[in-house]
Amino acid sequence: MATTESHSDAGSIDESELEEADPNNRTVRALTEVMTVLDSIGRARNADNLFLVNSGSGSEYLVDTRTGSCECKWKQFNPGEECKHQKRVAFATGERPIPQWVDDDALDDQFGLHVDGEPRKAVADGGVMEVRFDDGGVTDPNEDPLAVTSEDEPRTKRAKQEDIDVSFLAKPGRYEVHSASDSRYEVDVLEETCSCPDIAERCKHRRRVEIEIDAQRVPRPDGKLPDA
Numbered sequence: 425m426a427t428t429e430s431h432s433d434a435g436s437i438d439e440s441e442l443e444e445a446d447p448n449n450r451t452v453r454a455l456t457e458v459m460t461v462l463d464s465i466g467r468a469r470n471a472d473n474l475f476l477v478n479s480g481s482g483s484e485y486l487v488d489t490r491t492g493s494c495e496c497k498w499k500q501f502n503p504g505e506e507c508k509h510q511k512r513v514a515f516a517t518g519e520r521p522i523p524q525w526v527d528d529d530a531l532d533d534q535f536g537l538h539v540d541g542e543p544r545k546a547v548a549d550g551g552v553m554e555v556r557f558d559d560g561g562v563t564d565p566n567e568d569p570l571a572v573t574s575e576d577e578p579r580t581k582r583a584k585q586e587d588i589d590v591s592f593l594a595k596p597g598r599y600e601v602h603s604a605s606d607s608r609y610e611v612d613v614l615e616e617t618c619s620c621p622d623i624a625e626r627c628k629h630r631r632r633v634e635i636e637i638d639a640q641r642v643p644r645p646d647g648k649l650p651d652a
């Protein structure tokens with residue numbers, strides 16, 4: 425059952441797959457379908473060779489890169505071949521470069537978000553380069569609290585991207601928000617209110633204030649400065 429992949433194999437791209445570029449091709453599906461690869465939670469915790477792949481349809485499969493196994497049904501019927509989940513793990517971790525012919529816009533936005541490695545892209549001279557996404561998708565949100573991820577709702581994206589100043593009003597839970605359009609609103613995180621006209625459940629100002637508090641960029645709602 426178990427097949428061991430040699431390292432030289434893992435780093436190369438199958439030429440025949442490069443040429444077909446058939447939309448149903450497993451490599452194409454591995455690159456473009458909505459999938460999330462996770463390497464440090466649940467059954468994949470504490471093991472370098474284990475990855476959880478969540479499909480867009482909500483199924484979860486455990487991929488073991490050491491034994492070359494995947495839990496999906498396709499793999500059961502094609503034990504000698506690599507399923508799209510295994511391919512996705514190899515691409516998402518950067519173990520295998522993304523083929524040059526792949527249009528960056530066609531890549532699933534989830535690429536490289538939840539794994540330690542970074543996807544790499546093959547270039548014409550046979551080398552590789554790191555893939556960067558316009559939406560900052562490979563930025564670790566822990567490093568930049570205002571980095572937008574593809575999971576963010578539109579309002580959260582605006583909360584992060586717009587030029588908004590947040591200052592503490594020296595009253596518990598109250599913050600003044602100064603927007604790029606020069607409007608000033610008052611957010612009360614304890615009352616969960618904002619003085620702006622947006623009737624959404626959580627307007628972008630409240631989202632931004634919460635982000636700034638979490639990131640310890642403004643005093644906490646109780647008036648204390650963030651712990652150094």
Ligand SMILES: [Zn+2]
Nearest residue numbers: 494496507509
């Ligand atoms: Zn699979």
Ligand SMILES: [Zn+2]
Nearest residue numbers: 618620627629
């Ligand atoms: Zn607001």
